[in-house]
Each structure stands twice: as structure tokens, then as C-alpha cells.
Amino acid sequence: MKTIRIVILALLSGSIGLAEEWGGFRGTTGSAVSNETSLPFKWSKDEGLRYKVALPGRGLSNPVIAGGRIYLTACSGYRETRLHVLCLEEQTGKQLWERQFTATGSTACHPVSNMAAPTPVTDGKAVYALFATGDLAALDRDGNLLWYRSLVGDYPTVSNQVGMASSPRLVGNIVCLTMENVGDSFLAGLDKKTGKNRWKIPRPREINWTTPIVLDSGLVLFQNGQEATAVDPETGTVRWRLKGSWSTIPSPTAGEGVVYLPGQQLKAVKPRQGSDQPDELWEGGVVTGGYASPVYHRGRIYGLTKNAVVCLSASDGSELWRERVNGPFDGSPVIANNKLYAVNGKGLTYVIELGEKPTIIARNDIADTIQATPAIANGCIYLRSDKYLYCVGPK
Amino acid sequence: MSRWVRVGVLLALTVSLLFVASASRAEDSVTSLIAQISKVGREGVGNEQAAVAWKALVQQGPKALVPILTAIRDDAPVANNWLRPAFEAIAEKAVAEEKLAAEPLAKFVDDTMQAGSARALAYAWLVKLDKSTPDRLLPKMLQDPSAELRRLAIARVLRQAETFVENNDDVAAKATLEKLLPVVGDPEQLDTIAKGLDKFGVKIDRAKVAGFVTTWHLIAPFDHRKGIGWDVAYPPEKAIDLAATLQGKEGQPIRWIAHTTKSATGVVDLNQTLGKFKGAIAYAVAFVESPEERQVELRAGCINGLKIWLNGKLVFANEEYHHGMNVDQYKARGKLNKGVNTILLKVAQNEQTENWAQEWQFQLRICDFVGAAVPFSLVTKESK
Known part of the structure; x- marks a missing residue:
């Protein structure tokens, strides 16, 4: 009876299978905002860590957390041809299982990147892990292989030797992919149960590293250098598109019905029901200056340049403040409990209390190479370095 | 009972x-x-x-x-x-x-x-x-047909050589490195061996040890403005006639030239040897004499679009520009016949104007499936 009560309570609290605490790159929808209200903001390499787990290889991907488990990817071995999917127990960091795959696509890439650049996605029941090699594996929470695709095997001209890094996005039953490259370039929606294509949309033969986000309408927004494209994830129908000159690295953000597209400047657009083109609201302000993607939060847009955190008004793009920090930043900022967390490449996390003026409330140095975006779940912050996964939180 | x-x-x-x-x-x-x-x-x-x-x-x-x-x-x-x-x-x-x-x-x-x-x-x-498995098994894997296991076996011996160096036993270190030369297949490990031997005054012909093709006949430029040339079969794709005068992309007469690279990794810089062209196709042909029929890998590096034909059969194609070039970037399998074989490359340069998008070069080596060089000799136009 006690067990049944625990199971019912766990189901109600969403901790078995139903939870989606941090299900992808910059969270489950890509908002980069967590609703957590009690998070640590001070730590060091010796203090404030719940655990630190050694990893088998590099990765730009952030861990994803759901259903009491952490999933993350890594690459190792000769020319990074060994691809790892790991599952850890969320509470303790204990490794529950590991599965390895062999790269079937090219592993050539710029030294700053690696084959474990895309972040996996999870719904707590399964994890869908894409690698820069075009290898895509779906595993259930116990490590059983549900399906596997070699996207380079399927479409042999797929190639991005700078290093593919777009992360998939899981929306309902569809794994949404951005495979924009110099060969067979496309967006695709795969059935999460079988891995088969539900839809495939041709794209220009140009490399693109942005990751799609999920809009409040349920549409998935893709962005490349020429177009922002909102797609119905179930059918692959393009609902609206906007031509322009957008970024191919920082991904878009959205809030309260408005979409913010990073390019040389930020552009705000408002999709209209039934219209195949959104209304253009304003253009202006620079919130990106490298790899980091902007974040919408409570009427403001936050971004990272190489050496500053920038805050723009979401209503007109005017710059409200700019706070100097030491970059460069490979990962993107995340926000929780009105605090912005930004981790630079040397493992220094700036924690900034947001407001009319910013207040840096902590500089937490773990002195490690960090390229991944932080993940947030259940009162903890997860930092992923080249060698370790750090869980920042109470023991 | x-x-x-x-x-x-x-x-x-x-x-x-x-x-x-x-x-x-x-x-x-x-x-x-x-x-x-x-x-x-x-x-x-x-x-x-x-x-x-x-x-x-x-x-x-x-x-x-x-x-x-x-x-x-x-x-x-x-x-x-x-x-x-x-x-x-x-x-x-x-x-x-x-x-x-x-x-x-x-x-x-x-x-x-x-x-x-x-x-x-x-x-x-x-x-x-x-x-204790590595110490038990790896010593007998220096010639293993698995590239992965051979690499591990060689890495173990390289660590032994390092230990000899640390203990100032140069004789043992040099001998240890030299015994790896006939078996090494991984170009990065060859690089380590070559640098190690260099410290003992031993110069090795890296290009030869790795099986790079260093002598080519080159011709350019054929038209590739707006990317049109990738799918056009210019005369070298139909027949190799080194004595022929062909028509270049602006109608100019162009001829084959012989070129031998001194690069340790077989790099042929087309900008230097043929002149700087954009929106252009170059062809490179090499004649490779093999003492026997055998399956081989052609391993190429190229920062431009590249097609490879072995004895008239297309074995590789990838149209990608200015996204890096590495030794063994591309691999294609094929058969070398006993006698003279023809390797033809098509190297496509696009029209990007950025400073980082100007290189026009390639490298190619012939090896077994583990990456170790196979025996061959290069036949030049003159000797043909």
C-alpha cells in the first residue's frame, strides 16, 4: 500500500515519466527560462556542489533532465568517432547506463566544436540523441534502443565540416530536426516512436547552427540565414515565414506572442492567426556577439556579447542597460528566479539579479572549460565541462 | 542392467x-x-x-x-x-x-x-x-588488421619510447620508434614518430612512408562560375591526353603541367602551381604503378569540391568549400590493378571573396584499410 501511495504521489508530482524539467537545448521549449524559485547562486569548485561526475569525452551539449534521470552526450576516441549517450540518476549522479555508437558521418569540424554539439531531447520516457555526425539514436529511460538513424547514410551528401550543432526539438510525438548543410539540406519531423520521417522540408544548401524553439501557438520556429519559418510539427505545414538576414548561430527567442529574431540587429515580429507572414514590430538593438542566444523574460530581452550582458526593452528594442562581464561565452544564458546565469568558457558563472539595473550577485569559478549552456531542474543547476558534469545544489 | x-x-x-x-x-x-x-x-x-x-x-x-x-x-x-x-x-x-x-x-x-x-x-x-589486458594483448597487435587495435598497440609503444627518452636512453628510444615505421597507419602517429626520430637526427620521408602521391599532372582553369562546372564533364573526364591543348574557361588555351610537391603531407597548392583562379575547375592526374592487384583506400584532404576517379571509375564526390582540410579527411575504396593505374581528381574552386575562402589545394595518399602505405611507384609523363 505504501508503494502504491508513493507511486501515486510521484505521478501527481510529475516525477515519474511525466516531468519535463529541462528537456532540451535551453530547456524543453528553448525559452531558456526556468520556473524554479529556489536555486543556489553561490558555489565554487569545492563548495556548493551536490556531485561532480567524470565524463567519457567532450560535448557542447547540455544535459537534459526529466523523470529523475539525467541524459547527456559525449564524444571521444580517434577523431571523435566514438559517440556516447549516458544516463545518470538525478539525485546522486550515479551512472545508470551508457550506450555507444560509431560515427557514420564525417567527424571533421572546427576545433571549437565537437561531435557531441547538439543537445539531446527527452520527455522523461525516452531520450533522442543527435550527434554532429548525423547519427540519431532513440533510447528509452532504461537504455533500450528504440530506433536509430544514420542521417548521412540516408542522405549521403549531408555535410558540414565546420561541425553541425543544431539541436533537435521534441514537440508532442515529433522529433524536429534542423539539418541545414551544404549537401542535402532540410528540416525534418520524425515520428518519435519509429524514427521515420513524418515530413521533410528542403532548405538552402547553406550551413546553419540554430536550434528551433516552440512558440506558444505550438508551432516550431526554425531560423536560417535567409528565413524564419514557423512549422506545424505534426504535419510539417509551413504556417508562416519571414524572409530576412538572420543569424545562423544564435537561435531566436519568444515571449507573450512576439518572436525575436537575432541578426545583425534584433527584429521583433508578431505572428497573426491565419496569416502566412507575421507583423514586423521593430528592429534594433544588439544582444548577440558570438554564439550565445538571446532570452526573453518579463518584457525584456537579454543577451550576451563577447564581454557584456545586454538588456533590451521588448517593446521597442531600446537598450536598457549593459553590464560588463568577462567572456567569451560559448554557451547561452539562462534565467530563473529573476536571476540570469551566464557561464564563460573558463567555467566562471556570473549570477546577475535582474531589475532596472543589473546586480552581479556572484562570480562562481570552477576553473574548467565549459562550452555548454547550463541546465536547471529541481533546485539544481547543471554545468557541463569538457571532463565533468557538475551538479550545483544542496546535498 | x-x-x-x-x-x-x-x-x-x-x-x-x-x-x-x-x-x-x-x-x-x-x-x-x-x-x-x-x-x-x-x-x-x-x-x-x-x-x-x-x-x-x-x-x-x-x-x-x-x-x-x-x-x-x-x-x-x-x-x-x-x-x-x-x-x-x-x-x-x-x-x-x-x-x-x-x-x-x-x-x-x-x-x-x-x-x-x-x-x-x-x-x-x-x-x-x-x-592488465593492454599489456597482455597489445604487444602482438602492432600489425593488427583492425585500425583501432593497431592504433592502441602503437600508442602503447610510443609511450614506451617516451619513457626511454625520460630515462635518457636515446638508443632504445630511437630503436623503438624506428620499428613502428613499417606498421604505422595513422598519420598523426606517424607525425609523432617522425618528430621523435628527428630529435635523434633521423630524417624520414613522411610523404613516402604515409603513401602520399607527390607527382601530379595539373591543368586549369575550366569554367566553374556560378557553380556550373561541378556537373560538366570537361575533356579530362573523357580521356587523358597530356599532350593536348585544351580550352580554358575564358577560351584561352591551357596545357597540362607536371608538378612534384615537397610537402610532407603531399599538399598540392593549386594557387601557387597554376595561378589564382576563382570559379574554376582544376584536374590533377597521377599514374600509379602497383606491383600487384590489391584493394586500397584512397585517402584525400581537400578544402574545395572534390571528385576522384580510379581507373575511370568515380569513387568519391563531395562539393563543399572552405570548411577545412585534413589528412584522411575523405576515404574511398577501390582496386589497384597490377601495373599502371590512373587517379584523376577534379578540384572545384568557388567564387567566395572572403580572405578565408581563397585556398585551392588537395592531398591524396594510397594505403590499405588500416592506413598503412601500400607499395607503389609514380610514373611521370616523361617516363610514360
Whole structure:
């Protein structure tokens, strides 16, 4: 009876299978905002860590957390041809299982990147892990292989030797992919149960590293250098598109019905029901200056340049403040409990209390190479370095 | 024989037969499950059936391990990425339950007729079981047909050479490095060996040791403005006539020139040898004399669009520009005939104007599937 009560309570609290605490790159929808209200903001390499787990290889991907488990990817071995999917127990960091795959696509890439650049996605029941090699594996929470695709095997001209890094996005039953490259370039929606294509949309033969986000309408927004494209994830129908000159690295953000597209400047657009083109609201302000993607939060847009955190008004793009920090930043900022967390490449996390003026409330140095975006779940912050996964939180 | 003894013998025979039948059924089951998994095709064809078979296969436990390893083939990468995690799922559980037997894995590693990637997988789990495995097995793997295992074996010897250097035993260090030269297949390990020997005053011809083709006949520019030339079969794709005068992209007469690169990694810089052209196609042809018929890998690096023909057969094509160039960036398999073989390259330069998008170069080496150079000599136009 006690067990049944625990199971019912766990189901109600969403901790078995139903939870989606941090299900992808910059969270489950890509908002980069967590609703957590009690998070640590001070730590060091010796203090404030719940655990630190050694990893088998590099990765730009952030861990994803759901259903009491952490999933993350890594690459190792000769020319990074060994691809790892790991599952850890969320509470303790204990490794529950590991599965390895062999790269079937090219592993050539710029030294700053690696084959474990895309972040996996999870719904707590399964994890869908894409690698820069075009290898895509779906595993259930116990490590059983549900399906596997070699996207380079399927479409042999797929190639991005700078290093593919777009992360998939899981929306309902569809794994949404951005495979924009110099060969067979496309967006695709795969059935999460079988891995088969539900839809495939041709794209220009140009490399693109942005990751799609999920809009409040349920549409998935893709962005490349020429177009922002909102797609119905179930059918692959393009609902609206906007031509322009957008970024191919920082991904878009959205809030309260408005979409913010990073390019040389930020552009705000408002999709209209039934219209195949959104209304253009304003253009202006620079919130990106490298790899980091902007974040919408409570009427403001936050971004990272190489050496500053920038805050723009979401209503007109005017710059409200700019706070100097030491970059460069490979990962993107995340926000929780009105605090912005930004981790630079040397493992220094700036924690900034947001407001009319910013207040840096902590500089937490773990002195490690960090390229991944932080993940947030259940009162903890997860930092992923080249060698370790750090869980920042109470023991 | 008493009645009870006869009953006992009969019972024992029945049990044995049942056991044999059961084992046979289990074997059949493992075989059919692996066969089901191996049917996976492009774009997820067969995924549903393979997933069911995968789970059933893992439930077979350790007895499925060697059959899984045996089913792994170096030319079936998609099926391998189903089979490998099945092996791991079984082995992971068996290790936790202290039921993973080393002997069958060791026997499999010893069988050099099996796929190199499968033997390397078995080796990796042997290492997990017994940390002394590398010292026991790697010394006999310096000529292993598995690239992965040979690389590990050479890496171990390189560490020994480092130790000799640290102990100021230069004679032993030099001898250790020299014995690796005939077996090394990995260009990065060759680089380490060459640098190590250089410190002892030993200069090696890296290009020759690695099997780079260093003498080419080159011709350019053919028209590739707006990317049009990639699919156009210009005269060199139809017939190689080194004495011919051909028409260049703006109508100018162009001729083949001979070029020998001094680069240690066989790099041919077309901007330097032919002049700087954008929106242009260059062809490079080499005549390679092989003492015997053999299967080889042509391993190329190129920062531009590249097509490779071996004896008139297209064996590789990739149109990508200015995204880096590395030794062994591309691999293509083919057959060298005994005697003279023709390797033709098409190197496409696009019209990007950025400073970082100006290079026009390639490199190519001929080696076995492990990466070690195969014997060949280069025949020049004059000697032809």
C-alpha cells in the first residue's frame, strides 16, 4: 500500500515519466527560462556542489533532465568517432547506463566544436540523441534502443565540416530536426516512436547552427540565414515565414506572442492567426556577439556579447542597460528566479539579479572549460565541462 | 542392467536431448533476432521490427554476446549501431552481476578474420574486466588488421619510447620508434614518430612512408562560375591526353603541367602551381604503378569540391568549400590493378571573396584499410 501511495504521489508530482524539467537545448521549449524559485547562486569548485561526475569525452551539449534521470552526450576516441549517450540518476549522479555508437558521418569540424554539439531531447520516457555526425539514436529511460538513424547514410551528401550543432526539438510525438548543410539540406519531423520521417522540408544548401524553439501557438520556429519559418510539427505545414538576414548561430527567442529574431540587429515580429507572414514590430538593438542566444523574460530581452550582458526593452528594442562581464561565452544564458546565469568558457558563472539595473550577485569559478549552456531542474543547476558534469545544489 | 539403471540412463538421455534442443532453439533465436535487426534500411525502414528484436536479443543475456560480435561487419555501419548497444546492454548487466566471461571475448579478439570494430569492442570490455589486458594483448597487435587495435598497440609503444627518452636512453628510444615505421597507419602517429626520430637526427620521408602521391599532372582553369562546372564533364573526364591543348574557361588555351610537391603531407597548392583562379575547375592526374592487384583506400584532404576517379571509375564526390582540410579527411575504396593505374581528381574552386575562402589545394595518399602505405611507384609523363 505504501508503494502504491508513493507511486501515486510521484505521478501527481510529475516525477515519474511525466516531468519535463529541462528537456532540451535551453530547456524543453528553448525559452531558456526556468520556473524554479529556489536555486543556489553561490558555489565554487569545492563548495556548493551536490556531485561532480567524470565524463567519457567532450560535448557542447547540455544535459537534459526529466523523470529523475539525467541524459547527456559525449564524444571521444580517434577523431571523435566514438559517440556516447549516458544516463545518470538525478539525485546522486550515479551512472545508470551508457550506450555507444560509431560515427557514420564525417567527424571533421572546427576545433571549437565537437561531435557531441547538439543537445539531446527527452520527455522523461525516452531520450533522442543527435550527434554532429548525423547519427540519431532513440533510447528509452532504461537504455533500450528504440530506433536509430544514420542521417548521412540516408542522405549521403549531408555535410558540414565546420561541425553541425543544431539541436533537435521534441514537440508532442515529433522529433524536429534542423539539418541545414551544404549537401542535402532540410528540416525534418520524425515520428518519435519509429524514427521515420513524418515530413521533410528542403532548405538552402547553406550551413546553419540554430536550434528551433516552440512558440506558444505550438508551432516550431526554425531560423536560417535567409528565413524564419514557423512549422506545424505534426504535419510539417509551413504556417508562416519571414524572409530576412538572420543569424545562423544564435537561435531566436519568444515571449507573450512576439518572436525575436537575432541578426545583425534584433527584429521583433508578431505572428497573426491565419496569416502566412507575421507583423514586423521593430528592429534594433544588439544582444548577440558570438554564439550565445538571446532570452526573453518579463518584457525584456537579454543577451550576451563577447564581454557584456545586454538588456533590451521588448517593446521597442531600446537598450536598457549593459553590464560588463568577462567572456567569451560559448554557451547561452539562462534565467530563473529573476536571476540570469551566464557561464564563460573558463567555467566562471556570473549570477546577475535582474531589475532596472543589473546586480552581479556572484562570480562562481570552477576553473574548467565549459562550452555548454547550463541546465536547471529541481533546485539544481547543471554545468557541463569538457571532463565533468557538475551538479550545483544542496546535498 | 537393473530396471532403475535403465530408467536413469533413459532419463539422462532425455534431459540431454532436451538441453541440446533448447540450446539449439536459443541459438536459432539469437541468430534470427540478429538477422531481424540487420534488416534495417534507409530512412528508418525496419526500425519497429528491429526494436522488438533488439529487446528480445538483450534478454538472451551473455550467450548472445559472441553471436552479436560475429554479426558486426565493417561495411554495415547502420546495423552495427543497433548491434553495438545491444552488446553493451548485455555486457553492462553481466558485469554488474559478475557474469561476464572473459574467455569468449579474448578468443574473439584473437580471431583476426572477424571485423576490426567488433574485435575492438570485445577488447574494450576485456579491459574493463582486467586492467592488465593492454599489456597482455597489445604487444602482438602492432600489425593488427583492425585500425583501432593497431592504433592502441602503437600508442602503447610510443609511450614506451617516451619513457626511454625520460630515462635518457636515446638508443632504445630511437630503436623503438624506428620499428613502428613499417606498421604505422595513422598519420598523426606517424607525425609523432617522425618528430621523435628527428630529435635523434633521423630524417624520414613522411610523404613516402604515409603513401602520399607527390607527382601530379595539373591543368586549369575550366569554367566553374556560378557553380556550373561541378556537373560538366570537361575533356579530362573523357580521356587523358597530356599532350593536348585544351580550352580554358575564358577560351584561352591551357596545357597540362607536371608538378612534384615537397610537402610532407603531399599538399598540392593549386594557387601557387597554376595561378589564382576563382570559379574554376582544376584536374590533377597521377599514374600509379602497383606491383600487384590489391584493394586500397584512397585517402584525400581537400578544402574545395572534390571528385576522384580510379581507373575511370568515380569513387568519391563531395562539393563543399572552405570548411577545412585534413589528412584522411575523405576515404574511398577501390582496386589497384597490377601495373599502371590512373587517379584523376577534379578540384572545384568557388567564387567566395572572403580572405578565408581563397585556398585551392588537395592531398591524396594510397594505403590499405588500416592506413598503412601500400607499395607503389609514380610514373611521370616523361617516363610514360
